[in-house]
Amino acid sequence: MMELPRLYAITDPKAYGEDFFGTLKKVLERGVRMIQLREKEISAREYYQKALKARQITREYSALLLINERVDIAIAVEADGVHLPENSLPPSVVKKLKKDLIVGYSAHNLESAIYAQQEGADFVTLSPIFRTESHPEVEPLGPGALKEVSQRLSIPVFALGGVTWDRIKLCYKNGAYGVASIRMFLS
Ligand SMILES: Cc1ncc(COP(=O)(O)OP(=O)(O)O)c(N)n1
Numbered sequence: 001m002m003e004l005p006r007l008y009a010i011t012d013p014k015a016y017g018e019d020f021f022g023t024l025k026k027v028l029e030r031g032v033r034m035i036q037l038r039e040k041e042i043s044a045r046e047y048y049q050k051a052l053k054a055r056q057i058t059r060e061y062s063a064l065l066l067i068n069e070r071v072d073i074a075i076a077v078e079a080d081g082v083h084l085p086e087n088s089l090p091p092s093v094v095k096k097l098k099k100d101l102i103v104g105y106s107a108h109n110l111e112s113a114i115y116a117q118q119e120g121a122d123f124v125t126l127s128p129i130f131r132t133e134s135h136p137e138v139e140p141l142g143p144g145a146l147k148e149v150s151q152r153l154s155i156p157v158f159a160l161g162g163v164t165w166d167r168i169k170l171c172y173k174n175g176a177y178g179v180a181s182i183r184m185f186l187s
Pocket residue numbers: 038040068083084085086087106
């Protein structure tokens with residue numbers, strides 16, 4: 001599989017605002033080349049249409065596009081991959097469906113990160129490393145957990161959750177392959 005970019009932007013309908021695609025273009029203009037389209041509250045039809053447009057825009061920037069959870073939509077829009085939430089289809093099942101799809105996985109502890117690797121996921125996000133307004137009720141895992149997971153996995157681990165530009169170095173010092181974020185790329 002190709003070497004993955006180190007910066008991974010996750011879209012969010014609220015944070016991206018009214019001009020969703022304008023915001024997406026701004027994130028790409030900043031040099032981000034790996035995008036996760038992440039929707040939790042729209043219909044499959046709307047998600048497909050949004051993914052189609054996101055595919056067209058990311059192609060203009062030669063950026064990777066991963067679709068959150070919906071393998072069918074990822075295949076339909078010729079996305080580069082899918083990003084699986086913790087309780088979604090097993091990565092191995094997705095790989096059987098479409099072996100050339102990049103499969104990311106949302107891990108929230110060491111056990112699920114190991115599961116994802118054993119299932120054939122290409123990378124994991126580990127979250128939340130720091131407190132984030134996306135999940136303010138969730139106790140952050142901290143850089144130490146990132147270090148432990150990065151030492152135990154051979155696939156890339158992206159630090160996610162409350163990552164800011166001035167925390168990137170700490171993430172790399174603790175073994176992160178890259179960093180993922182919603183808000184960091186919007187500020
Ligand atoms: C409705 C809804 N909200 C949040 C999640 C989070 O699941 P998670 O395993 O953190 O995966 P991501 O989608 O956040 O990457 C969910 N599954 N459903």
